[in-house]
Amino acid sequence: MDEAPKKLDELIALGDAFLARSKIPNARVVSELLAARLFKCGRLELYRYASTVPDARIVDALRRGLQRVAKGEPVQYVLGQWDFRKLTLKVDRRALIPRPETEQLVDLVLKSPQVKSAAKPLVVDVGTGAGCIILSLAGELRDGVFVGLDISPEALSLAKENAAFVGLQERVLFADSDGCGEFDPASVDVLVSNPPYIPSHVVDGLEPHIREHEPRLALDGGADGLDVYRTLLLDAVMVLKPGGGLFLEIGNDQGPAMREMLEEYGFTEVEIVKDYSGKDRFAVATQSV
Numbered sequence: 001m002d003e004a005p006k007k008l009d010e011l012i013a014l015g016d017a018f019l020a021r022s023k024i025p026n027a028r029v030v031s032e033l034l035a036a037r038l039f040k041c042g043r044l045e046l047y048r049y050a051s052t053v054p055d056a057r058i059v060d061a062l063r064r065g066l067q068r069v070a071k072g073e074p075v076q077y078v079l080g081q082w083d084f085r086k087l088t089l090k091v092d093r094r095a096l097i098p099r100p101e102t103e104q105l106v107d108l109v110l111k112s113p114q115v116k117s118a119a120k121p122l123v124v125d126v127g128t129g130a131g132c133i134i135l136s137l138a139g140e141l142r143d144g145v146f147v148g149l150d151i152s153p154e155a156l157s158l159a160k161e162n163a164a165f166v167g168l169q170e171r172v173l174f175a176d177s178d179g180c181g182e183f184d185p186a187s188v189d190v191l192v193s194n195p196p197y198i199p200s201h202v203v204d205g206l207e208p209h210i211r212e213h214e215p216r217l218a219l220d221g222g223a224d225g226l227d228v229y230r231t232l233l234l235d236a237v238m239v240l241k242p243g244g245g246l247f248l249e250i251g252n253d254q255g256p257a258m259r260e261m262l263e264e265y266g267f268t269e270v271e272i273v274k275d276y277s278g279k280d281r282f283a284v285a286t287q288s289v
């Protein structure tokens with residue numbers, strides 16, 4: 001960018017061109033998102049400031065943000081915040097960036113008979129990451145006991161910060177755990193999880209903005225991507241109440257294998273649910289009575 005004072009819309013256009021030259025997808029949107037963060041407004045409200053000449057500190061902050069994105073850092077980490085359902089959450093390298101498809105996993109839980117029938121369901125989220133699933137459920141359900149578990153202390157520290165950030169620290173408990181086998185047998189109403197499910201060799205070939213910035217522990221599901229599910233399903237058999245609900249996010253090619261595993265572990269009403277782009281993305285099942 002040259003140094004002559006520029007109006008915001010000109011800066012955004014320059015940012016767009018700069019990112020496009022670095023082959024960043026959706027360069028215009030990214031440039032607008034960075035500008036909106038600095039103006040503390042929504043992207044669609046930027047038009048109000050289009051003719052404003054931002055002061056030098058804002059221009060400098062925008063330049064630094066654009067440079068980080070151009071070098072491959074996900075825009076979400078540069079912004080430090082990202083929206084998930086009704087919440088704005090902090091996001092950084094400690095945990096996976098919440099993905100839009102995971103919002104649908106929350107819907108599946110909200111519509112489930114398990115949360116509708118229990119007065120105060122015990123809801124457990126395994127691999128909570130930034131806390132997006134369990135915080136959304138606690139925010140959108142009137143009553144319940146909500147627990148988020150993760151094997152990563154870094155992710156848990158972010159999830160706890162997020163609970164305070166959205167004012168739900170009194171309603172959600174977070175704990176360090178590999179799986180969820182430490183609950184009492186047959187005590188959990190709903191088990192929800194978006195575990196790492198990408199096969200290791202596929203993680204190695206992911207785009208650099210994911211592979212080099214998001215935690216490998218959040219992505220890598222072992223040789224066939226199913227490692228964490230294998231132990232998680234055993235835990236689920238132990239801790240879910242009869243009739244309790246299991247809600248999993250899965251890879252788009254894992255539907256048949258997941259159905260087979262769930263049936264093998266004795267779950268009933270197994271359903272593979274597609275995401276809004278028509279791909280297998282979730283598995284829902286009930287603990288046999």
Ligand SMILES: C[S@@+](CC[C@H](N)C(=O)[O-])C[C@H]1O[C@@H](n2cnc3c(N)ncnc32)[C@H](O)[C@@H]1O
Nearest residue numbers: 098127128129150151152178179194195196218
């Ligand atoms: C795909 S990320 C999902 C994060 C968040 N729930 C979301 O949907 O954005 C998977 C998370 O599972 C955690 N994890 C991996 N293996 C685990 C295990 N054995 N037990 C508990 N958490 C695990 C990772 O640290 C990571 O935070």
